[in-house]
Structures are given as structure tokens and as C-alpha cells.
Amino acid sequence: MVTDRQARLQRRAALHAALADPARLRIVDTLRLGDAAPSELAEAVGVPSNLLAHHLKVLERAGVVSRTRSEGDKRRSYVQLVPGALDGLVAGDVRPVTRVLFVCTANSARSHLAAALWRRASEIPAVSAGTHPAAPSPPAPWTPRTATTSRCLRSGPSTSTACVPTAISW
Template sequence: MREDLERRAAAFAALSDPARLRIVDLLTVSDLAPKEIGAELDMPSNLVSFHLGVLEERGIITRRASEGDGRRNYVRLRSEAFRTLEADPIPVAGRVLFVCTANSARSQLAAGVWAQESDIPCASAGTHPGPAVNPRAVSAARRWSIPLVGEMVPRAFAEVRRAGDFVVTVCDRAHELLHGADQAHWSIPDPVRADSDSAFDDVVREIRERVADMLPRLTPA
């Protein structure tokens, strides 16, 4: 783990230089000779050579001799270098369990969006479940074609949680009450306070963005 973090940190450090980042941008489209890179960046050959050396040392580029003019070499971007910059996936043995305070809005919507996008099963719960799912949450789910998960009855976190669940709190109060019992926290504002369709729509948009960001990080155990 430590070695992987150090390798990723070194690669990110190499890309923190604007000139090297621009070289990488160019190489996403085409293999280039160092002279061509220098022309694109209006950069002297010794500086191009320095930047390419850093990128090569960090495993971001490779070079290959030209089959035409043997005095030339072409620089190629190693696409796998960027895949290995990503953090390792997190194995989930159970479900993704979304938790808010009342289990009447945010956690219900989050579970619905997750169910649309992932094969990892999900559920929702509340630290202090309310009497019913908020009608505006139901309307928002209908507007966004989100299938609400389960019986649509707010349930308590202590009753719903199972061993192996990956717990995601979607409200600040729930996160603070669980004292580290959650694996992830999304600080999403409570739309019930605003009590408007637009507030619920804003929450759905944020949840969809959050789910899209989380999807590649989780994998079934």
C-alpha cells in the first residue's frame, strides 16, 4: 500500500508541471518526436529532453525508434499509467446502505439512484426514522424516474444494518451521530427544510453526481 501511494504521488508530482502536463495532452492524440514536441511548445531541445526524462522515469511515457529515420524516436503515452493512478477499488461484501436522519428523503433517493446504476445491492435507513417518506421525495423520484427501493417505509439504522454493509451517510447529523460507523459521508443539504420541488431536484442532481463518482470505487467482494 505504501509503495503504491508513493508511486502515485511521484506520478502526480511529475504532472504538476504545466509543461509536462501539456506534453501529456499532446500525446493523448498523437505519438510525437521530441523535436515535434519542442516545436509545439516553443521549447528548446534540452528542456524537452529534461521533461521527457522525468515522464519516462515515472512510467508515464515510452520511446520507440523510428522505422524510417533511425536517428529519430517517437514518444508514446502509456495509457495504463493513468489507470494505475486511480485508487484501488473498495470491496463491498454486503450492500451499500444509505443513511440520513429520518430515512424520508435523501437516503431514499440515494438508494433509488444507486439501484439504477449498480449491481451492488442497496438499502436505506435513518438514525431517527420518520413516520413516512416525504411526499416531495416521492414526487421527485417520479419526475426523475427513480425507483424507490424497498417498502418505502422509514426504518431504523440499527434494524437495517447487516454485517458487510458499506454505510454511506447522506446527511451531516447522521454522520456525526454514527461516530465513524459509516464508511463514507456525503454532506448533502436537507431539501425538507426548503420544502420546494427545486430543492429536491437539486438534491437528486447532487446524488446522481455523487453516485457516478462512487461507482468506480466500489466492487462486489
Template sequence: MNTEQTDEHLRRRVTAHSALADVTRLRIVDLLAVSDRSASELGLTLGIASNLLAHHLRSLEHAGLVTRRRSEGDGRRSYLSLNAHDAWLLREAGAGTAQVRASRVVFVCTANTARSHLAAAAWRRVSDIPATSAGTHPGAAIHPGALAAAERHSLDLPDVAPRPLDDPVGRHDLVVTVCDRAHEELGGRDWAHWSIPDPVPAHTDLAFDEAYDSVVGRVERLADVVTDG
């Protein structure tokens, strides 16, 4: 056993547990367990002042539990998400959210050409609850990079035409946006939001593989809390 790695692991655990030893910070982590949120969205849900929220977010970021990235839509906004690399720490701390019932999960992005299709395909691999994908402004076809990434990872991704988001969506549908623009366009009509960078502009295998990895990790977390209903 490598003593240095063990000591570093222990230090990270101490730092994480110290950051989580606060009711408000635990609530923040629970809210971020299945959905990324902006600071203003967190503040509205928690009902706390912006300066106090900023203090708690700094503690979580310093501990490496929370990261933030600039919106690809409204560049004035940033989204906070749990650090997937420290998911084991969050499980150890009991982070999570209450069970939610859904008859179908609908993954939404702007063009419905990459991220939303990958998310729906990844969901079908881990859950029997039906899933589909849609776009707020659907493109002409699934991006070849998404199809290639699915093939590399043995993910069954049908080459179907992008489709528009039904308006309104079904009463028992669970809507999850996987791009910032769609989330901001829906204005709160989605149940959860995942701020996943668009791989299409980069048009590289690496960009699509990173989108795939992000989608799969989040789908697995979501599947833990969604029950058939």
C-alpha cells in the first residue's frame, strides 16, 4: 500500500467532511445531487442571502466537492455541479435526493443531435422506465460524432431524426435538460439540468467521449432516485 496516497486520501476525506458539517452546505449538495444550478437558482430555493450563499459555495469549492462553469447560453450565468471525481465522498456523506416518480424521462438539448440522444440511450441501458429525447430547435440529423462515440462505448444509439419537444410535455414526464441554452429557454419547466459542454463545436473524439462520460455518470445518479410512476 502506498502510504503517501493513503494519507492524501484521508486528507481529502477530512476536508470534505469538514465542508459538509453544516446544514446549509448539505442542502446545497443534496440539491446538486441530480441537477446543476446557478447561484441564483440555489439562493431562491434555499431562501438565503447571496453573501451567505457565496460563503457556503466557497467552502464546497475549496473542498473540491463543487465546480462551476460558464453557461454556453447566457454567458453572465455560471452553473454549479458536484465534482464527479469525488462521488465516493458524497455517497459516504449520504448526499442525495428524495425518490421521484415518472412514467417517462425526456432528455432535452437545443438541436437534439448529440447530448440528449446519448443521455436517452444511456438511460435505456440502466432503467426500464421509458426515455426519449428532443430539442427546442431540432437539427437535421444526429451528429456523426455522437454515433461514433456510442459505437466506441458499445451504446445502442439508434440513428433517428431529431424531434421537437412536445409543448406541453406529458403530465408524468420527467424533463432533464442537458444543455444550458435549452435550460434557459425552458425557464424552469425542466425538472433537472445538466450543464454538459457541447461536443459539436470541437468536433473531436475526445469532446464526444467527455460528453459521453458526463452523461453516463449523471444518468446513473438519476436512475437511483427515479421510480416508475
């Protein structure tokens, strides 16, 4: 027995599968602007007519597009998006968020700042988990704090060079 939730999930999976090809996504994007003849779609998408026919058939089976004949002489066909066909792409039964908790570890004020910014942008209540600053970490054993280097000065055109040791701290 297939429940209503399973049927919706299968429908969403079929929609995603139908849209999984970049050419089909371009077709849908083009049709969002309005109906189009297959020749117009082939040009817009950049695929040959036989490949376009395959992609349209996949989209038709998924219920995303439909074909209609022209009103005037019924000779030209047009492709259009089925109204509401893309509505099922996103899960509709997501639980609503009732509150937000910001937890920032080893930081003195980030969670308070995040909660304050959230409260300004949303009506959903937000709180901070508090502040517990981290203890200062000792420098890594390989990180020098002071180094000695030499500055060498060349005096004139001769080859003699005077070097002076210099301490650099950071």
C-alpha cells in the first residue's frame, strides 16, 4: 500500500529525474518565459531536433510540459509548461522552526552577536548559549617569537661588505 507521503515522494523523485539533464533544465528555463515552437526551443537550447524530441518526451512523461496546436490553422505545435508542474519539487511537509539557538564555542561574543542579528531579521525567537572564552593557547613550539638576521651593507664599488646582526620580533 502506497501512502500519500510515499506518492508525493515518488512524484518529487520523478520530477528531479526529469530535470536532471542540463538540456532539459534549459528547456524549462526557456519555457518559463512563454510558450515556444519546437524549432525555437532547438535553437535556444542548441540541440538537434531529434534530441529535442527525446527531451520533450521525457518532460511530457513527467508532466512538466505539454504540446498544443496553434489556434489558427492547427498546423504548428507549441510547447508550454504545465501550470503547477514544478510546485512539487520541494518538500512541503518540513517541520516549522519554532526557535533558534546559537552555540559558538571558544568565543567570547559571537553567539550573542548572531542571536541579535537573527532577532533583527526574523520573528522566530533566537537565544545565545552564552559565552565561555577559550583559554589563551600557547604558541606552537615551532613558531619563533624572535629571530636574528643580518643586514649587509655594501660600501661603494669595492667588494667589502659590512653585516650587522639585527633582531626581528613578531
